Amino acid sequence: MSEDLEFVKLTEKQEKARRSRSVALAVICFVLVILFYIMTFVKFSPDTFSNWINKTENEISKQQ
Amino acid sequence: MSDDTNILDNEISMAEPRDYFALLKPRVMSLVIFTALVGLMVAPDGINPFIGLVAILCIAVGAGASGALNMWVDFDIDAIMSRTQSRPIPAGKVRRQEVLPFGLILSAASVIVLGIATNWLAGGLLAFTIFFYAVVYSMWLKRSTPQNIVIGGAAGAFPPMIGWAAVTGTITIESIVLFMIIFIWTPPHFWALALFKLGDYEKAGIPMMPNVAGHQSTKLQILLYSIVLAPFGVAPWFLGFAGIFYGVVSLIMGLIFLYFAYLTYKMSDDDEKMLPAKKLFGFSIFYLTVLFAVLLIENLVMTYLPLIMA
Numbered sequence: 364m365s366e367d368l369e370f371v372k373l374t375e376k377q378e379k380a381r382r383s384r385s386v387a388l389a390v391i392c393f394v395l396v397i398l399f400y401i402m403t404f405v406k407f408s409p410d411t412f413s414n415w416i417n418k419t420e421n422e423i424s425k426q427q
Numbered sequence: 428m429s430d431d432t433n434i435l436d437n438e439i440s441m442a443e444p445r446d447y448f449a450l451l452k453p454r455v456m457s458l459v460i461f462t463a464l465v466g467l468m469v470a471p472d473g474i475n476p477f478i479g480l481v482a483i484l485c486i487a488v489g490a491g492a493s494g495a496l497n498m499w500v501d502f503d504i505d506a507i508m509s510r511t512q513s514r515p516i517p518a519g520k521v522r523r524q525e526v527l528p529f530g531l532i533l534s535a536a537s538v539i540v541l542g543i544a545t546n547w548l549a550g551g552l553l554a555f556t557i558f559f560y561a562v563v564y565s566m567w568l569k570r571s572t573p574q575n576i577v578i579g580g581a582a583g584a585f586p587p588m589i590g591w592a593a594v595t596g597t598i599t600i601e602s603i604v605l606f607m608i609i610f611i612w613t614p615p616h617f618w619a620l621a622l623f624k625l626g627d628y629e630k631a632g633i634p635m636m637p638n639v640a641g642h643q644s645t646k647l648q649i650l651l652y653s654i655v656l657a658p659f660g661v662a663p664w665f666l667g668f669a670g671i672f673y674g675v676v677s678l679i680m681g682l683i684f685l686y687f688a689y690l691t692y693k694m695s696d697d698d699e700k701m702l703p704a705k706k707l708f709g710f711s712i713f714y715l716t717v718l719f720a721v722l723l724i725e726n727l728v729m730t731y732l733p734l735i736m737a
Contacts, residue, residue, distance in 0.1 A: 373439060380441045387444035398481065402544055405477050 446520040451491025459490040466590025482593040485541035492533035496561035499526040507631040545593040556585040573639040580613030619708040623701040653688035657681030
């Protein structure tokens with residue numbers, strides 16, 4: 364048995380406003396992911412970076 | 428019709444991202460970013476540039492969130508005053524009930540991220556600032572006492588202290604001086620505005636100094652606060668965390684501020700144009716901007732010039 368469902372029809376303006384809100388949310392989420400990713404590296408891995416730099420320097424000096 | 432906005436409850440939202448951005452009071456936010464940046468830059472020890480950027484972002488978002496919460500509280504007043512009628516809630520662009528969770532979520536997020544990225548003293552100070560502005564000032568002081576902006580001014584004075592705390596993890600005399608400059612600057616700045624926007628405040632029933640204590644008393648208090656402000660402006664030089672250039676600039680700017688405050692004091696009560704008060708209001712913004720800009724530029728020059736020269 365088929366049933367006619369009533370859906371809300373958005374006007375063009377409402378569609379546009381909803382789309383712009385969605386895009387803004389997507390951009391903010393993406394920026395936050397990048398922000399937290401870099402922040403995690405900067406906060407928790409300065410030793411990793413410095414060890415990696417020291418190791419690379421040692422390898423270079425050994426080769427020389 | 429909804430009881431508090433002119434948007435129908437079952438109407439689909441037409442709000443655009445810029446309406447939510449307007450809830451953050453971008454103009455106030457820009458001043459907060461600037462003063463917090465100065466606090467962060469002049470602090471000793473330095474900070475990782477990326478963590479510094481995150482700190483400034485958190486302080487800006489926290490300030491914006493408190494602005495949104497202020498708009499949630501003041502929706503009735505904002506609809507009356509000409510200066511605030513175009514804000515998103517009275518203009519019917521955003522529903523009032525959306526603004527409370529928006530402000531609360533941004534507040535919590537900014538405090539937590541600042542605490543994790545820097546330290547919990549900075550995070551705690553930001554939380555206190557948001558609470559002070561949204562609850563102590565907006566909900567209580569603003570509608571109950573003409574001293575509203577004197578005490579409430581603390582909320583606007585905290586950002587450089589938060590910036591400083593984000594770097595050092597401490598509150599020191601230097602950051603207290605930066606706080607005091609903005610704190611003492613606030614009354615003459617807002618009372619000058621209140622003198623020539625008196626009708627707006629009266630219409631909204633906000634007890635500002637001119638409509639409670641009268642013009643003469645307000646003008647005298649503007650002058651007295653300006654007399655206290657001028658030496659505080661020079662204090663960073665006396666305390667040694669600003670150089671001679673800042674000392675000279677702040678002294679000259681302080682004297683000009685005093686001159687405008689004196690002209691406002693001498694202004695006749697019958698003066699309808701109130702040019703001296705308008706000039707004082709305009710100059711007060713310039714004063715604070717110049718002081719903090721010079722502090723920042725001088726600090727950058729003193730830090731990086733020796734490195735460049737070497």
